[in-house]
Amino acid sequence: MILAxxxxxxxxQYGSVQALGNVTFEVEKGTIHALVGENGAGKTTLMxxxxxxxxxxxxxxxxxxxxxxxxxxxxxxxxxxxxxSQHYGIIGELTNLDNLVLxxxxxxxxxxxxxEQRANELAASxxxxxxxxxxxxxxxxxxxxxxxxxxxxWRNSQIMxxxxxxxxxxxxDSDALYESLKQLAANGATVIVxxxxxxxxxxxxxxVTVLRGGVKVADHDVxxxxxxxxxxxxxxxxxIERPVPVSNERSNIRLRIDALSVRGSKGETAVKGIDLQVxxxxxxxxxxxxxxxxxxxxxxxxxVSKPMSGSFSFDGNQWDTEPGSxxxxxxxxxxxxxxxxxxxxxxxSLYDNSALGLQRLPVFRRLTSxxxxxxxxMAEMFKTKHGNLSDSMGSLSGGNQQRFVAGRALRIDPQMIxxxxxxxxxxxxxxxxxxxxxxxACDEGACAIVVSFDLDELLDFCDRIVVxxxxxxxxxxxxxxxxxxxxxxxxxxxx
Amino acid sequence: MKAxxxxxxxxxxxxxxxxxxxxxxxxGEAVATIFQGSLGNLKKISGTIKEMTPLLILGSAVYLALKxxxxxxxxxxxxxxxxxxxxxxxxxxxxxxxxxxxxLVGIVTGALxxxxxxxxxxxxxxxxxxxxxxxxxxxxxxxxxxxxxxxxGKGQLVPSTAVLPVNSQLTPLFTFRDLEIPxxxxxxxxxxxxxxxxxxxxxxxxxxKASGANPTAAQFAGIKTKQxxxxxxxxxxxxxxxxxALQVAQFEHRFYDGFATxxxxxxxxxxxxxxxNPLFLLASSFFFGLLNKGGTALSxxxxxxxxxxxxxxxxxxxxxxVRYGRKQVNHG
Numbered sequence: 001m002i003l004a005x006x007x008x009x010x011x012x013q014y015g016s017v018q019a020l021g022n023v024t025f026e027v028e029k030g031t032i033h034a035l036v037g038e039n040g041a042g043k044t045t046l047m048x049x050x051x052x053x054x055x056x057x058x059x060x061x062x063x064x065x066x067x068x069x070x071x072x073x074x075x076x077x078x079x080x081x082x083x084x085s086q087h088y089g090i091i092g093e094l095t096n097l098d099n100l101v102l103x104x105x106x107x108x109x110x111x112x113x114x115x116e117q118r119a120n121e122l123a124a125s126x127x128x129x130x131x132x133x134x135x136x137x138x139x140x141x142x143x144x145x146x147x148x149x150x151x152x153x154w155r156n157s158q159i160m161x162x163x164x165x166x167x168x169x170x171x172x173d174s175d176a177l178y179e180s181l182k183q184l185a186a187n188g189a190t191v192i193v194x195x196x197x198x199x200x201x202x203x204x205x206x207x208v209t210v211l212r213g214g215v216k217v218a219d220h221d222v223x224x225x226x227x228x229x230x231x232x233x234x235x236x237x238x239x240i241e242r243p244v245p246v247s248n249e250r251s252n253i254r255l256r257i258d259a260l261s262v263r264g265s266k267g268e269t270a271v272k273g274i275d276l277q278v279x280x281x282x283x284x285x286x287x288x289x290x291x292x293x294x295x296x297x298x299x300x301x302x303x304v305s306k307p308m309s310g311s312f313s314f315d316g317n318q319w320d321t322e323p324g325s326x327x328x329x330x331x332x333x334x335x336x337x338x339x340x341x342x343x344x345x346x347x348x349s350l351y352d353n354s355a356l357g358l359q360r361l362p363v364f365r366r367l368t369s370x371x372x373x374x375x376x377x378m379a380e381m382f383k384t385k386h387g388n389l390s391d392s393m394g395s396l397s398g399g400n401q402q403r404f405v406a407g408r409a410l411r412i413d414p415q416m417i418x419x420x421x422x423x424x425x426x427x428x429x430x431x432x433x434x435x436x437x438x439x440x441a442c443d444e445g446a447c448a449i450v451v452s453f454d455l456d457e458l459l460d461f462c463d464r465i466v467v468x469x470x471x472x473x474x475x476x477x478x479x480x481x482x483x484x485x486x487x488x489x490x491x492x493x494x495x
Numbered sequence: 496m497k498a499x500x501x502x503x504x505x506x507x508x509x510x511x512x513x514x515x516x517x518x519x520x521x522x523g524e525a526v527a528t529i530f531q532g533s534l535g536n537l538k539k540i541s542g543t544i545k546e547m548t549p550l551l552i553l554g555s556a557v558y559l560a561l562k563x564x565x566x567x568x569x570x571x572x573x574x575x576x577x578x579x580x581x582x583x584x585x586x587x588x589x590x591x592x593x594x595x596x597x598x599l600v601g602i603v604t605g606a607l608x609x610x611x612x613x614x615x616x617x618x619x620x621x622x623x624x625x626x627x628x629x630x631x632x633x634x635x636x637x638x639x640x641x642x643x644x645x646x647x648g649k650g651q652l653v654p655s656t657a658v659l660p661v662n663s664q665l666t667p668l669f670t671f672r673d674l675e676i677p678x679x680x681x682x683x684x685x686x687x688x689x690x691x692x693x694x695x696x697x698x699x700x701x702x703x704k705a706s707g708a709n710p711t712a713a714q715f716a717g718i719k720t721k722q723x724x725x726x727x728x729x730x731x732x733x734x735x736x737x738x739x740a741l742q743v744a745q746f747e748h749r750f751y752d753g754f755a756t757x758x759x760x761x762x763x764x765x766x767x768x769x770x771x772n773p774l775f776l777l778a779s780s781f782f783f784g785l786l787n788k789g790g791t792a793l794s795x796x797x798x799x800x801x802x803x804x805x806x807x808x809x810x811x812x813x814x815x816x817v818r819y820g821r822k823q824v825n826h827g
Binding site: 356 | 695696697698701702705708709711712714715716717718719
């Protein structure tokens with residue numbers, strides 16, 4: 001066995017937080033190696049150490065048998081290491097070719113002709129196709145991911161680190177991506193995939209390393225381990241089971257959307273005349289690749305944007321003409337996409353944040369005393385970790401802010417729950433708990449719509465799945481309602 | 496980063512001492528004069544209270560706008576317009592009824608003077624600092640024209656309204672030897688306490704603060720942020736107008752060209768010093784009133800009154816630095 005990467009005893013401390021503690025990480029050359037763990041387990045930190053973007057406090061790194069001391073990413077790139085981060089670095093205003101060569105132009109003068117030739121050779125070797133003169137803003141998420149991989153090849157990377165590469169991809173695109181990665185591995189490249197999706201590990205990877213709380217807890221050949229065991233190692237205890245979701249749906253329709261169209265931020269029609277009816281008791285998941293109108297649909301339902309045409313009502317109340325505050329009084333509760341910008345006021349205490357969005361409900365008629373009594377309950381609901389409820393919201397980690405926001409949305413008589421990526425920043429069990437609470441509200445007669453870019457998450461928790469693609473809403477045939485592949489085809493508009 | 500605050504503090508104090516030395520002021524004597532001139536005896540304390548009175552209400556006006564995320568530099572103009580129209584009302588309708596009516600007119604005209612800035616901010620995203628500064632200039636010239644023309648009192652040699660009839664002039668609420676507590680001072684305190692209650696205990700106040708702190712989150716919380724912007728400017732202008740009306744009724748008894756002495760701008764400093772608890776408006780206006788009154792005494796011993804402006808500026812900068820530093824710590 002030839003080791004492409006060997007990291008021994010890596011430790012890193014940030015303030016009082018031990019981000020990495022004596023981690024050993026070894027990757028065999030020519031394999032796809034998965035690095036798994038919850039948010040905050042240290043996966044990205046470890047990879048940043050390998051990529052030279054962070055210097056560990058102690059430990060040694062060996063690449064292809066040679067000791068490596070990367071003081072910056074440039075040195076790591078020169079040693080043949082490439083990394084695609086979660087929020088990838090494609091600049092929309094540049095052409096695909098510009099993005100490909102950016103930072104590795106190979107000289108002071110740009111030789112368009114020869115660059116394009118090599119670009120085409122690389123793309124052909126992977127089975128990709130690119131219009132090199134097109135602006136990168138026109139790329140789909142899958143296209144962007146492919147371009148990122150080509151960028152690594154352009155730089156002659158032999159060791160590739162991909163951080164959550166499939167987070168924004170449809171199942172089909174994910175499979176295609178892994179096919180490309182397998183081909184690269186077969187040609188001798190080494191691929192490290194950071195992921196939280198256990199299914200991917202078992203389908204595509206050779207070995208897997210588990211991190212938890214900054215410490216390595218396990219190393220396995222994927223063939224020797226079962227998914228349940230891996231999940232327990234990730235969580236560090238029992239994993240809350242996710243039974244097949246059963247709907248307690250009643251016959252009455254609560255939310256009714258008719259021919260709704262909504263304009264997007266660039267003036268385009270982002271939601272194109274969709275119809276949807278949600279019954280009491282239903283937990284509906286909207287699957288789809290990011291940027292297919294889910295956001296705009298939510299904004300219209302919440303009331304932060306006005307629809308272009310069409311209408312929607314809840315319990316017969318014409319919501320599209322009512323102000324957002326009235327919708328809240330009638331039971332609308334929101335877990336927004338971007339808690340930092342949309343969900344909380346970071347300068348305010350947790351107490352003060354507890355009324356945000358609910359301030360007109362009768363519960364908060366006596367504002368200050370109600371905030372004093374409600375905030376602890378909301379924080380406790382999903383075990384928000386905080387120093388003190390009078391501390392500023394900004395002092396909480398993103399995941400804990402999300403816990404608080406979810407608790408707030410579900411605490412006081414929710415009737416219509418809108419949740420946009422509610423699992424963002426949460427660990428496996430917390431995700432399950434949030435969905436369980438949503439389910440509980442639905443069982444009591446509420447209804448819910450959840451948007452997620454993770455189809456597996458929706459399959460785990462939603463009793464009904466619809467798909468948004470290019471602003472259109474579609475629903476799989478009844479016999480394919482839980483068919484991953486069929487839904488995946490709808491996600492990319494293949495049907 | 497942590498060293499920045501103490502360094503700024505030290506620099507501020509050095510700057511203060513330096514500026515006193517540049518004007519050849521004996522430092523100890525200068526400081527003593529400021530306190531002597533503002534708190535030395537009951538009469539001087541009364542003078543400080545008089546200086547403090549308009550600052551209480553104007554400070555509330557600016558503070559309210561600030562909490563909604565708006566920097567109302569136009570308080571001075573709203574104060575002038577409110578004072579001018581209130582004065583003419585009180586001239587035309589004598590007696591206590593006229594005073595009440597005058598205050599109402601002051602509130603309404605002050606609010607209307609702030610309204611364009613609010614509307615432009617909410618619906619055209621024009622910055623309120625620009626619009627209110629321009630409205631200040633218009634207010635100064637418009638009131639000047641009014642008191643030189645239609646509002647000019649009979650027999651007045653300078654541009655000025657007539658003097659209020661004696662039964663329209665507010666008397667001190669309470670007098671003890673040389674100490675006078677004006678009625679408008681008490682109203683000012685009531686305004687501050689009322690504002691504190693409104694901001695901290697009511698849903699409307701909560702929504703206003705949310706709009707100022709994070710407009711996006713406020714929108715997601717069902718708050719109509721545009722309406723809040725307009726409302727905040729109206730309320731801020733209304734308070735500034737009230738300050739003008741009371742200034743006429745209690746102290747000046749007429750409105751004249753040159754009525755403005757910069758209270759509207761001092762109010763910016765007053766409210767910036769306050770931080771998160773509105774009740775600190777009381778302390779902050781007292782501090783500014785003290786420096787205003789003490790500064791007058793300072794000019795009598797030959798030190799330019801402007802030195803107190805330097806002191807104020809330094810205090811505001813240091814205070815801003817301290818608050819900035821605290822915010823950094825929170826995020827770390």
